[in-house]
Amino acid sequence: MEHIILDVCYLVASVLFVIGLKKLSHPDSARRGNLMAAFGMSAAIIATIFFHKNDAGEAIGNLGWIIGAIAVGGVIGTLTAKKVKMTDMPQMVSLFNGMGGACAALISLEEFGHFSASLEHSLGTGLSIMAGLIIGSVSFSGSMIAFAKLQGIMEKSPRLPLGNIINSLVILATLGSGVYLAIAPEMAAPWMIYGLFAVSLLYGILFVVPIGGADMPVVISLLNSFTGMAAAFGGFLYHNQVMLTGGILVGAAGTLLTIMMCRAMNRSLTSVLFSAFTVTGGASGTAGAQGTAKEMSVQDAAVLMSYSNSLVIVPGYGLAVAQAQHAIHKMAMMLEEKGVTVRYAVHPVAGRMPGHMNVLLAEANVPYEQLKDMEEINPDFPSTDVVLVVGANDVVNPAARHDKSSPIYGMPILDADKAKTVIVMKRGMNPGYAGIENELFFYPNNYMLFGDAKKSIEKLIEAIGAL
Amino acid sequence: MTEIFSSLSTHIEMIYIIILSIFVGIEVISKVPAVLHTPLMSGANAIHGVVIIGAIIVMGHAESHNILALVLGFLAVVLGTLNVVGGFVVTDRMLEMFKKKK
Numbered sequence: 384m385e386h387i388i389l390d391v392c393y394l395v396a397s398v399l400f401v402i403g404l405k406k407l408s409h410p411d412s413a414r415r416g417n418l419m420a421a422f423g424m425s426a427a428i429i430a431t432i433f434f435h436k437n438d439a440g441e442a443i444g445n446l447g448w449i450i451g452a453i454a455v456g457g458v459i460g461t462l463t464a465k466k467v468k469m470t471d472m473p474q475m476v477s478l479f480n481g482m483g484g485a486c487a488a489l490i491s492l493e494e495f496g497h498f499s500a501s502l503e504h505s506l507g508t509g510l511s512i513m514a515g516l517i518i519g520s521v522s523f524s525g526s527m528i529a530f531a532k533l534q535g536i537m538e539k540s541p542r543l544p545l546g547n548i549i550n551s552l553v554i555l556a557t558l559g560s561g562v563y564l565a566i567a568p569e570m571a572a573p574w575m576i577y578g579l580f581a582v583s584l585l586y587g588i589l590f591v592v593p594i595g596g597a598d599m600p601v602v603i604s605l606l607n608s609f610t611g612m613a614a615a616f617g618g619f620l621y622h623n624q625v626m627l628t629g630g631i632l633v634g635a636a637g638t639l640l641t642i643m644m645c646r647a648m649n650r651s652l653t654s655v656l657f658s659a660f661t662v663t664g665g666a667s668g669t670a671g672a673q674g675t676a677k678e679m680s681v682q683d684a685a686v687l688m689s690y691s692n693s694l695v696i697v698p699g700y701g702l703a704v705a706q707a708q709h710a711i712h713k714m715a716m717m718l719e720e721k722g723v724t725v726r727y728a729v730h731p732v733a734g735r736m737p738g739h740m741n742v743l744l745a746e747a748n749v750p751y752e753q754l755k756d757m758e759e760i761n762p763d764f765p766s767t768d769v770v771l772v773v774g775a776n777d778v779v780n781p782a783a784r785h786d787k788s789s790p791i792y793g794m795p796i797l798d799a800d801k802a803k804t805v806i807v808m809k810r811g812m813n814p815g816y817a818g819i820e821n822e823l824f825f826y827p828n829n830y831m832l833f834g835d836a837k838k839s840i841e842k843l844i845e846a847i848g849a850l
Numbered sequence: 851m852t853e854i855f856s857s858l859s860t861h862i863e864m865i866y867i868i869i870l871s872i873f874v875g876i877e878v879i880s881k882v883p884a885v886l887h888t889p890l891m892s893g894a895n896a897i898h899g900v901v902i903i904g905a906i907i908v909m910g911h912a913e914s915h916n917i918l919a920l921v922l923g924f925l926a927v928v929l930g931t932l933n934v935v936g937g938f939v940v941t942d943r944m945l946e947m948f949k950k951k952k
Contacts, residue, residue: 400897401874407893407941408882414945417893421938424900428934431903435910443910445920452909452924456931464939469947475940476892483899483933489926490904493912493919507857607895614901619864621907627864628871629900635875636894640887647884731884738888745947756884 385434392430393625399423400629404636427625469746470703473739474533477526477603480610484522487613488580491516494620495576499568509565511620517561517583519613522606524587529603532596542593547657553586598655600732601644608637647731648794676812679830681839684806685846691768693724695760697799698740699733701774701809705836708747711773714844715749726753728760728797730778757797767802774808774836780821790819805829808839889944896937902930
């Protein structure tokens with residue numbers, strides 16, 4: 384009877400995961416989808432605690448430890464997730480992803496003890512344990528590096544001269560020793576499994592360190608699908624259907640999502656992962672030849688915007704860093720009262736994650752209808768009076784359209800330069816996250832408004848109010 | 851070689867699940883709008899927290915005198931719970947903002 388309840392719970396959970404994911408891909412049903420998946424997860428966890436039996440027919444023991452651990456994890460998880468600022472969401476996802484990876488690795492570490500002690504070694508079991516350990520560890524250490532980069536703890540992305548070769552050697556050594564331990568566990572000294580654990584962690588670090596901060600969303604999405612696969616190997620190991628379906632679902636969906644993100648940047652996954660995003664001589668050379676950028680005062684900008692018919696706001700990571708989403712919405716509402724049509728142009732990779740800007744602006748109560756996708760808004764730029772670029776840079780660099788020597792050549796961009804006037808809010812003339820000059824700043828219709836995004840917008844609000 | 855084939859046939863049901871799940875995973879999110887990429891990634895992140903079930907099983911069958919196993923298992927359950935709870939709560943917070951406003 385008990386195993387029937389368990390099986391039914393697992394079945395229900397698996398179906399809820401699928402429906403949950405499906406609902407998550409539509410704005411109206413997304414929240415319900417998330418709750419359904421969470422409900423499925425709770426059912427699976429509770430059923431496992433009370434009804435699971437291993438092959439020998441033993442029920443789950445150490446109940447106090449388990450419930451204690453869930454309580455500790457639950458409280459910490461809820462508090463951190465509730466307290467985190469909306470701008471810090473991407474690194475939070477990375478952090479929680481790393482926790483899952485570490486969990487998978489620890490399971491494998493423990494199971495290897497049982498595996499090497501048993502007399503009969505099934506190759507499938509051995510390989511599942513090793514795969515869970517290696518993938519889980521890589522996902523953990525990689526996610527921690529991604530977290531450090533997004534949090535600003537780690538700013539550089541050093542690429543060793545022989546980096547790709549060194550990485551290849553490390554991963555070959557990791558996979559080789561993994562296979563060896565799976566085939567001949569009885570020959571292994573106890574330290575070897577910990578050695579493999581350490582080498583896998585090292586690989587995760589080497590894998591992510593050379594990748595620039597702007598590409599972290601892609602990396603997090605990829606590591607997310609890695610953790611999914613690690614969970615699936617756990618399911619294979621325990622013949623546990625819900626772990627298998629949940630893990631594979633995320634593994635497949637995560638891989639697809641990673642590819643979709645790369646496509647939005649017009650880059651291939653391999654170029655994100657294995658080649659440095661270098662600044663070529665050509666890109667910096669053209670910028671030098673174009674003279675200086677013109678500056679505009681807050682007063683002038685306020686007048687210009689107030690008396691325009693249409694304004695398009697292009698938000699970028701600078702908006703998130705400055706926490707300016709509420710201020711910009713307030714400014715937009717003031718302008719709307721003056722009869723200006725305000726819209727927001729959201730580039731697919733604006734911010735640090737696809738959809739990052741939408742989440743931020745939604746937090747500030749910006750109506751959903753004012754947020755426009757790149758394809759939707761691009762034809763409207765030539766008839767737009769003013770474009771206000773807030774903390775965005777590379778996504779409005781016209782070099783992507785025509786300069787073949789530019790590293791971002793071919794990336795779809797917002798055609799902000801085609802508007803009558805462009806005002807770029809920026810802290811200084813430093814190049815953007817990709818490290819390249821933006822020729823837009825030197826265009827005749829472009830003006831710079833220097834300063835912290837939030838402070839500048841607050842000054843603009845004051846100036847508009849005084850008009 | 852025969853060992854590989856025989857293990858293939860003993861696990862054939864699992865292999866069916868794997869292959870079909872791959873197709874479901876791809877199909878289910880293939881029409882997602884870019885707006886929802888971040889919440890979707892976060893939601894998927896919470897779902898792979900299902901790995902916690904493995905942690906519960908390991909912990910549940912650890913010998914109570916094996917301190918190392920208990921500590922590792924405890925840690926695994928804590929981390930898995932963080933992944934599940936944190937993942938779902940963060941996703942919910944993101945989605946809360948997509949509520950229809952009037």
